[in-house]
Amino acid sequence: MTGKSDSGTRSDDDPASGADTHWSQVAQRHYEPDGRGGLTTTIVSAIAEVEGVSPTDLKSPPLYESVDVSAIEDAFFGRDVEEASRQGVGTVEFQYTRYLVKVRSDGWIQVYEPSEAEEV
Amino acid sequence: MSDEDGAARNREEEPFATDASTRGSLPPDILDADHVYSALNHPRRRYLCYTLLEDTEWSLADLATKIAAWESDVPEHEVREDKRDAVYVSLYHAHVPKLVEEDIITFDAATETITVAEHAEQVLAALEGIGGSLDFSQETHARSEMDDREE
Secondary structure (H helix, E strand, C coil): CCCCCCCCCCCCHHHCCCCCCCCEEEEEECCCCCCCCCHHHHHHHHHHHHHHHCHHHCCCCCHHHHCCCHHHHHHHHCCCCCCCCCCCCCEEEEECCCCCEEEECCEEEEEEEEEECCCC | HHHHHHHHHHHHHHHHHHHHHHHHHCCCHHHHHHHHHHHHCCCCHHHHHHHHHHCCCEHHHHHHHHHHHHCCCHHHCCCCHHHHHHHHHHHHHHHHHHHCCCCCCEECCCCCEEECCHHHHHHHHHHHHCCHHHHHHHHHHHHHHHHHHHH
């Protein structure tokens, strides 16, 4: 298992979904809003890295079947209204195939996969 | 007196009752506009719809190249590979499925081919109506091709 280094120190921040599932962070990206739908591409490239494939080869199912990324983009990174910038704060989590993906309003995207069941 | 009370009570209840029924009686074409706006509220989806005027069938790879060229303001043969791939990924994972859901295009996953579907005509009519001024900076390329067609 790779990339587990930081999962142990962030228990306060662990995804809550799936009561019995332990998740390990396996990839991280920072998204720079460009207003061109780059959030989808950034999420897909993070997952592709974990899968060891090129982003264009990560195919079925489309991310859209898990989540409408444009809606997240609008909520967190939407255009400024008048002179006030939009400041949605929080995290959106969704599951894509076996992965849990967190998109934070500060632009950090984290990909988790289920870790081995821990002996209790 | 009791009649009056009854009438008043009915009037008070009316606002709650009409909400659902009014919505149900809206003409279908107005409800359909939701599909159009939802489909077109992203620049890449508008670009995609403009390309359907040019051709009713596209391979996803060609479409990504064309849209990347428009966005980067370069000829198609000068589109950088990373830019084209970024567009391709966002089309595949976000915009194409959305337009499929709205019945504007169909997508054959095996051949990665896009073709026009039932609501395409309505969307293209809306695009022609919007005019170039609203989207000028982003969509001059797409508009100019559309306008050339009309001459």
